[in-house]
Amino acid sequence: MKKRKITMFCILVAVMVALVGCQTKGANEPENPSVSGSDKQASAQQTDPVVILMSEPRDSNPADVEKVKKYIEEQSGVKIEVKNVKATSNEDYQQLINVNLASGGIDAVLVNSKEMYTQLVQSGRAQSINEPLQQFGTDLLKAYPPDSWKAVSDSKGDIYGLPRQSILASDTIVIRKDWREALNMEPITTLDQFEKYMQAIKVADFDGNGKADTIPLLSNQNDYSSFDRTLLYVFTGNSPFNNELDQDGNIIPTYMDPKYKDYLGKLAEWSKEGLLYSGILSIKKSLADDLIIANRVGAFAAWYSDYIRPLEKLRETVPNAEYEIITLKTLDGSPYKFHHKDPYGQRVLFVKGSKNVDHAIKLFNWMMASPENYFTTKWGTYGEYWEFADKDKGTVVRLKGAEDPTTSYNYAFSMMFYGPWDFRTDDPDFVNSHYYAGWDYFIENKEHFIQEPDWFMNYELKGTPADATQEDGKTLIMENRTKIILNTMPLDNWDKTIEQYRKMFGDPYSEIATQQFNNFVNNNK
Numbered sequence: 183m184k185k186r187k188i189t190m191f192c193i194l195v196a197v198m199v200a201l202v203g204c205q206t207k208g209a210n211e212p213e214n215p216s217v218s219g220s221d222k223q224a225s226a227q228q229t230d231p232v233v234i235l236m237s238e239p240r241d242s243n244p245a246d247v248e249k250v251k252k253y254i255e256e257q258s259g260v261k262i263e264v265k266n267v268k269a270t271s272n273e274d275y276q277q278l279i280n281v282n283l284a285s286g287g288i289d290a291v292l293v294n295s296k297e298m299y300t301q302l303v304q305s306g307r308a309q310s311i312n313e314p315l316q317q318f319g320t321d322l323l324k325a326y327p328p329d330s331w332k333a334v335s336d337s338k339g340d341i342y343g344l345p346r347q348s349i350l351a352s353d354t355i356v357i358r359k360d361w362r363e364a365l366n367m368e369p370i371t372t373l374d375q376f377e378k379y380m381q382a383i384k385v386a387d388f389d390g391n392g393k394a395d396t397i398p399l400l401s402n403q404n405d406y407s408s409f410d411r412t413l414l415y416v417f418t419g420n421s422p423f424n425n426e427l428d429q430d431g432n433i434i435p436t437y438m439d440p441k442y443k444d445y446l447g448k449l450a451e452w453s454k455e456g457l458l459y460s461g462i463l464s465i466k467k468s469l470a471d472d473l474i475i476a477n478r479v480g481a482f483a484a485w486y487s488d489y490i491r492p493l494e495k496l497r498e499t500v501p502n503a504e505y506e507i508i509t510l511k512t513l514d515g516s517p518y519k520f521h522h523k524d525p526y527g528q529r530v531l532f533v534k535g536s537k538n539v540d541h542a543i544k545l546f547n548w549m550m551a552s553p554e555n556y557f558t559t560k561w562g563t564y565g566e567y568w569e570f571a572d573k574d575k576g577t578v579v580r581l582k583g584a585e586d587p588t589t590s591y592n593y594a595f596s597m598m599f600y601g602p603w604d605f606r607t608d609d610p611d612f613v614n615s616h617y618y619a620g621w622d623y624f625i626e627n628k629e630h631f632i633q634e635p636d637w638f639m640n641y642e643l644k645g646t647p648a649d650a651t652q653e654d655g656k657t658l659i660m661e662n663r664t665k666i667i668l669n670t671m672p673l674d675n676w677d678k679t680i681e682q683y684r685k686m687f688g689d690p691y692s693e694i695a696t697q698q699f700n701n702f703v704n705n706n707k
Contacts (some may be wrong), residue, residue, distance in 0.1 A: 188261040231261035232542045236292040237269040258548035261543050279349040289536040299528035299638040308342040318543040325550040330526040332638035337702040344530035350624050352487045352520035353411035354503040370508045380457045383480040399481045402470035408483040415519045417445040419512045422522040427635040433695040443676045449667045490616040522633040648691040655687030
């Protein structure tokens with residue numbers, strides 16, 4: 183049988199099928215997606231199309247777009263118009279959003295970040311959709327988990343948009359499995375074992391060049407953030423992003439955790455011992471890739487897939503080279519953790535003053551009424567661009583143009599769910615097989631994911647005592663922690679740094695954030 187590359191992302195198909203009650207004609211036959219679900223109430227007759235503003239990061243095939251657009255309009259009963267703008271960055275897109283909203287005629291905006299969504303809501307340009315969502319969004323409410331709506335709600339419980347589920351993946355530490363086995367070391371599960379592994383490879387000369395140039399621990403980020411995301415939890419037991427909930431129920435910046443000092447102390451030890459790459463503050467991804475390809479990197483802290491392409495190149499000269507993910511227990515022996523900064527984010531925002539919000543909700547509701555509707559919107563015509571590999575298992579096969587973005591009506595791209603996925607493991611392509619194995623690994627270990635306690639919060643700091651000092655506080659922390667890691671400042675100076683930070687920003691922020699967090703939680707039970 184001819185093998186075809188499978189690219190599977192974006193949706194919990196099996197769960198969706200169960201939620202919306204799709205009846206199957208056969209194992210791999212598509213449903214008639216014209217029935218949008220259970221929303222039968224009629225709103226005012228539509229006169230103008232639903233206009234959706236989005237950033238277009240790539241070219242589209244006009245003929246294909248028009249074909250899918252016509253299909254969606256016929257099946258959903260909603261006229262639509264997608265207004266694409268060319269944006270070079272999120273900042274550029276934010277400006278284009280402001281210009282277009284000022285001109286009027288936009289019903290919904292696809293936002294690219296939490297900051298973008300927050301700015302639009304707090305500036306009064308978003309419309310609450312609670313009532314039309316209840317009336318016309320039955321399948322949306324079924325498809326999205328209850329917790330996800332926190333991402334698009336305010337402290338009063340007003341909903342301004344549609345959420346999206348973040349990809350179930352994380353930064354990780356990978357080590358050279360072949361080197362570990364050559365050292366006769368067991369799989370690494372503790373910080374102490376990891377340290378011993380780095381110390382051993384530093385002097386082992388596994389690349390055989392007679393030089394002391396092996397890098398025990400490398401990152402492709404120049405601010406130590408990859409170490410935060412892969413090692414900090416070992417000391418604190420908490421998510422490494424931004425905030426924690428202390429024992430008194432207060433929201434505090436992670437830097438104020440007393441155990442953060444222990445983490446810095448360990449990085450300083452490793453730096454002094456030569457276990458951290460000495461050029462980390464000027465590292466670029468391309469250089470990190472080259473160091474891996476040169477057979478010099480024993481451990482790599484980065485986004486889980488960043489090592490895959492350089493490993494493929496490394497295997498041209500070292501065929502048996504292999505990296506493996508290590509998962510470290512916390513210092514108190516608790517199980518390892520992966521981290522979601524935001525398990526759910528913001529994707530669609532409805533514009534204040536829109537006369538078409540009912541029809542916009544109907545449109546997005548249709549998209550989530552069945553897997554067929556979703557994938558047709560995302561990828562194109564069933565049987566031409568995609569088909570079910572096994573509908574009962576929720577697997578999808580991309581057909582021609584599997585990596586070609588012109589095969590979909592792009593406005594739905596990444597709007598809905600990310601994972602979990604069901605992957606083939608026999609893909610002959612080296613990079614894809616490692617991608618799939620990584621995603622599958624996270625699915626199998628999804629119970630180990632943790633997130634910030636306030637991941638859903640959009641704190642309003644403007645005009646508060648914490649507003650003016652936020653950047654100064656961050657600068658103080660970043661400068662002094664770097665000095666400590668590089669051993670140009672004593673570790674004990676961290677106590678004085680935190681004392682300054684708390685007066686400058688930490689304590690005022692904690693008070694404001696805790697109050698807003700409690701208000702939100704109490705009003706969204």
